Amino acid sequence: MAREQTAVLTGGAREIAPATGRLGVMLVGLGAVSTTFIAGVENVRRGRALPIGSLSQMATIRLGKRTEKRAPKIKEFVPLADLNDLVFAAWDPIPDDAYTAAVKAGVLDKHEHLEPIKDFLQNIKPIPAVFDQYYVKRLQGSNVKRGKNKRELAEQLREDMRKFKNSAGLNRLIVVWCASTEVFLTPGPAHQSLAAFEKAMEQNDQSIAPSMLYAYAALMENVPFANGAPNLTVDLPVMERLAEDRHVPIGGKDFKTGQTMMKSVLAPAFKARMLGLSGWYSTNILGNRDGEVLDDPESFKTKEESKLGLLEHILQPDLYPELYGKVYHKVRINYYPPRGDNKEGWDNIDIFGWLGYPMQIKVDFLCRDSILAAPIVLDLALFFDLAGRAGLSGIQEWLSFYFKSPQFAAGLYAEHDLFIQHTKLKNTLRWMMGEEQITHLGIEYYEYAEK
């Protein structure tokens, strides 16, 4: 077996550059998710709240055998950036500072979580965005960059990144897309190679969406990029290749938060017990700006594709045609302003059991969209930064745990089951640190145990 392959299988700690200095977290979009994330981190830093929902901050990781009783917190096991070392910046076509944007988003309690950090939030003013209404029909913004073509706009984004790094005295950067969902696009000739992409930018080709310009700019600056929306963005041959060539980690798409998170828990349970599924009807009402943007059929189509994919992958109808060969799967999103960010996701699930007898499950998740998304942004920022320092590049499949439509290498398929994703994430951390993989075999406690 080749030496390298042996190292991969048996572990042996990877060289990881220490998390010295400050980490700049650049967010595309300064809306509900971004402001809930930034204000949340600042409240946690001031000891005013707990980072609930964040694995990087709250979870432990078991090491070695169960009898060893070693279970440090993840943040004590791997060298992550400290919350006190995070510095924030964001782009947005709407000129509101982070305080005003957070108040308008209406997610966090103004008195309890925004007023006490008002000065801090007011200091975060959005950098002019690369924005084009063609790609997000329901938005208008005045805080927008001008340039003679898309390539020039991408260069301006690169300049923003360098400026932020220098002026804030940062050691490293990370970019997370938390901006609106763009209209549905499919990969075309302009996305196949760097030369084609750069030419298309110069020609203002319509297949180059703003999110792709941010991704290109980040990769050219050697900055890891995570995509929290379902747009293609880094899910393109040109971006995958560029990330590999420049040794930069990338990943997406679409934060896995409410309804889809529940789906990726329930569907594996049905399959594990060999229960059949005949239909799954999911509907949502939400009244935030994201809901308004998704009310446009073209943005909804992007989201719909992202939400629909997982059942087929989890249930494998080709292997189990009697159980999953005829599933009627429908997803609806309805913009309903009175609800604001407090979404309601209903699921009606028609399953069948022994001898084909039908049963129903109803899930009514009264969730808060941005409260579920904010800890994901934090974990992605910290883990993508870790991946970069550990020399990992290209798609970071081990972070699929956080995404509705995880990116994967050619020839594979996406792993959607939340618990497989969770095991993969933790085993990757063990592997990075040269610890044994946990297979859950456990036979050593019985067959070979000293009686």
Ligand SMILES: NC(=O)c1ccc[n+]([C@@H]2O[C@H](COP(=O)([O-])OP(=O)(O)OC[C@H]3O[C@@H](n4cnc5c(N)ncnc54)[C@H](O)[C@@H]3O)[C@@H](O)[C@H]2O)c1
């Ligand atoms: N909250 C969740 O549970 C969740 C889950 C999965 C995905 N998402 C995705 O995360 C994104 C953010 O959600 P949100 O609730 O914060 O939405 P939001 O509408 O409150 O914020 C998005 C912000 O992005 C800005 N924006 C749009 N185009 C931009 C561009 N080209 N450059 C810079 N900024 C731009 C908008 O002006 C807006 O302020 C959405 O795409 C949403 O679909 C959210």
